[in-house]
Amino acid sequence: MTPADTAHAVDPERxxxxxxxxxxxxxxxxxxPRDWRTDLMAVYGFARLVDDIGDGDLAPGGADAxxxxxxxxxxxxxxxxxxxxxADLRKVFDGTPRHPLLRRLQPTVRRRSLxxxxxxxxxxxNRQDQLIGRYETYDDLLAYCELSANPxxxxxxxxxxxxxxxxIRLSDxxxxxxxxxxxxxxVAEDLTRDRVYLPAEDLKRFHVQEPDLAAPTxxxxxxxxxxxxxxxxxxxxxEGSPLVDSVHGRLRLLLAGFVAGGxxxxxxxxxxxxxxxxxxxxxxxxxxxxxxxATLRGKG
Numbered sequence: 001m002t003p004a005d006t007a008h009a010v011d012p013e014r015x016x017x018x019x020x021x022x023x024x025x026x027x028x029x030x031x032x033p034r035d036w037r038t039d040l041m042a043v044y045g046f047a048r049l050v051d052d053i054g055d056g057d058l059a060p061g062g063a064d065a066x067x068x069x070x071x072x073x074x075x076x077x078x079x080x081x082x083x084x085x086x087a088d089l090r091k092v093f094d095g096t097p098r099h100p101l102l103r104r105l106q107p108t109v110r111r112r113s114l115x116x117x118x119x120x121x122x123x124x125x126n127r128q129d130q131l132i133g134r135y136e137t138y139d140d141l142l143a144y145c146e147l148s149a150n151p152x153x154x155x156x157x158x159x160x161x162x163x164x165x166x167x168i169r170l171s172d173x174x175x176x177x178x179x180x181x182x183x184x185x186x187v188a189e190d191l192t193r194d195r196v197y198l199p200a201e202d203l204k205r206f207h208v209q210e211p212d213l214a215a216p217t218x219x220x221x222x223x224x225x226x227x228x229x230x231x232x233x234x235x236x237x238x239e240g241s242p243l244v245d246s247v248h249g250r251l252r253l254l255l256a257g258f259v260a261g262g263x264x265x266x267x268x269x270x271x272x273x274x275x276x277x278x279x280x281x282x283x284x285x286x287x288x289x290x291x292x293x294a295t296l297r298g299k300g
Contacts, residue, residue, distance in 0.1 A: 013100040039108040039159045045101040054126025067099045118151030133195045149179035173240030180233040185280035218275040226274040260291035
């Protein structure tokens with residue numbers, strides 16, 4: 001058991017929130033107003049926990065299952081866990097939830113007048129992960145990202161009181177791009193979960209077979225495929241980047257951090273020669289800060 005697992009087993013709430021430090025982008029950086037940080041971390045706690053349930057990454061010991069009222073011995077049933085989590089989520093809006101991360105979320109929901117839909121979308125994405133492990137077309141993958149990623153950006157806009165139809169449209173581009181970037185970083189790990197988020201039509205186009213994705217290092221065809229998908233992600237980031245200049249002050253810096261995190265991760269993938277199979281290429285802090293500056297200056 002890792003130290004993080006031990007912490008989670010003792011305090012599931014703290015163990016989940018501590019994972020924010022490992023994300024590609026800042027979750028609730030210090031420069032934001034305290035009430036924004038509080039609410040963004042509450043939203044993050046929900047999103048991180050639902051992903052951990054869907055990925056089977058809950059800490060050993062079954063603490064989360066007990067908190068959700070799932071019987072002993074059933075914690076490994078991810079669909080059952082997701083059903084229990086959804087039932088507890090609904091209590092955020094009309095009762096008192098059992099899980100501490102959802103109790104933490106309840107004041108945020110009330111303060112910001114948040115609706116259930118984006119939270120339910122994230123749960124639906126994780127249910128889909130239990131049933132669908134392959135995507136035939138790029139459009140199929142985009143439909144998955146509509147559930148798995150775009151609700152997060154919509155929640156950020158809602159928490160900060162800046163939602164408009166155009167900002168939501170731009171945010172969706174950024175969030176989908178960030179999801180694709182994460183998929184590219186995690187090709188090898190996802191394959192061990194029997195998931196391939198690279199569209200089947202693209203594997204065929206680049207003459208890549210699934211066993212090629214299980215190799216220790218990527219061959220030329222896999223590298224070409226990853227470069228192609230990375231280009232798509234960068235285009236989406238560029239399409240969404242006007243969102244940064246549509247807001248002001250510290251929110252502008254936060255959104256620049258999201259865009260910069262995606263661009264820096266794509267730079268790290270490119271620097272690795274688009275060989276993501278040995279492990280996820282990660283950008284350094286210097287690269288990330290440079291990208292934040294470039295994004296604030298309107299350069300991509």
